[in-house]
Amino acid sequence: MADVARLAGVSSQTVSRVSNGHSSVTEETRRRVLSAMQELNYRPNSAARALKSGRFRTLGVVLFTLATTGNVRTLEAISASAADEGYAITLLPVATPTSTGVRGAVTVLGEQVVDGMIVIMEVRLLDAAISLPPHTHVVVADSDAGDRYSVVDTDQSGGARAAVRHLLDLGHRSVVHVAGPAESFAAQRRAEAWRLTLEEAGCPVPPVVSGDWTADSGYEAGLALAADPSCTAVFAANDQMALGILRALHEQGRRVPEEVSVVGFDDIPEAASFFPPLTTVHQDFAEVGRLCVDGVLRQIRNETAERGTTLVPTRLVVRASTAPPPGG
Structure with missing residues (x-):
């Protein structure tokens, strides 16, 4: 650090401020210090910095499964947003959705010295598994935590309402719903x-x-x-189930959308390549991940971070899988 300071013509304290990303350094000085670091091949000692500051620049992420589109895309966004802020993530998948499984994951996470946690699971299991200290920095995604934790979620209700209204506006007299698992907060909403x-x-x-x-x-x-001739419209709780519905209807000779309209939820990248292309509700997973990281970092930095829920808007993407009902 002294060598970098000498080459850049600044104090060692200024080099430390640049290394730690402090804003109290002019851009010109920052450039000189970074140039000196590069010339001398200087790398800040992250372990020493962590011991001194009490921050490890690592966020823990606890989630149940990587098998669902929502979890994978949210995790991808969290990882990218954390990297933009100079943080790494430690991933703790929970093998079984039980309080015992959650307790084990949270215990392991606590041993791996993270600055904050992002939890992608039903918060009732988190509460049942372990009593977190009041100072623990936590943001919950895709769940309902009331005012106990900060929550970031997609506007599940708004998206579902838009899907059903679209089908009713086309003239369908009712809509069948193929729901997700009963224990899922998103499916319930x-x-x-x-x-x-x-x-x-x-x-x-x-x-x-x-x-x-x-x-x-x-x-x-x-x-x-x-097999039900009265069924002319189906709203599936996610795109994967909608894909299975499309296949079944095709095999049974029910044409989509001429006889049955189908709407999904998620807008996975492949939705436009379904046959027919799927009308669905678009979720902004990137924004959910970004807001999760922003929320936990605000807590870490002791900035204002109100508890409660932040909803990320959805939008209906109309494609070729929906049309007026037969004779409509």
């Missing part, structure tokens, strides 16, 4: 919004068809729906 939208429009509310986010469960649901 989407199913509730589907039901309320139908009730407010004075339309019949069919029984919910249960799925588990997979294309296979959508396929099974689609086989049953294909």
Whole structure:
């Protein structure tokens, strides 16, 4: 550090400020210091800096599975946003969605010295698993934590309402819903919004068809729906289940969208390549990940970070899988 300071013509304290990203350094001075660091091949000792500051520039991420599109894309966005802020992430997948599994992951995470946690799971399991100290920096994604933690979530209800209204506006008299797992917060919100939208429009509310986010469960649901001639519109809780529904309807000779319209949720990159291209609700996973990182860093820096929920807007993407009902 002394060599860098000498070459750049500044004090060692200024070199330290540049190394730690402090804003109290002019841009010209910062450039001189960085140039001297590069010339001397100087690398700040991150371990020593962590011991001195009490910060390790690492965020822990706890989640259940990497098998779902939402989790993978949210994690990707968290990783990119953390890197932009000079932070690394430590990933702790929970093998089983139980309080014991969560407790083990949180315990391991605590041993790996992280500055804050981003939790992608149902917060009820976090509460059941372990009592976090009040000073723990936590942001929860895709769940409901009331005012206990900061939450970042997609506008699940708004997206589901837009999907159902789109189908009703096309002239469909009702809409069947293929839901996600009952224990999922996102699935609950989407199913509730589907039901309320139908009730407010004075339309019949069919029984919910249960799925588990997979294309296979959508396929099974689609086989049953294909045998029901009264079914003209389906809202699937995610795009993978919508894909299975499209396959089942095709195999059973029910044309989409001429006989049955199908809407999904997520807008995965492949949705436009389904046959037919899928009408779906677009989620901004990149913004969810960015806001998660921003929220936990605000807590770490002792900046204002109100508890409660930040909703990221959704938008309906209309493609070729929806049309007016037969005779409509």
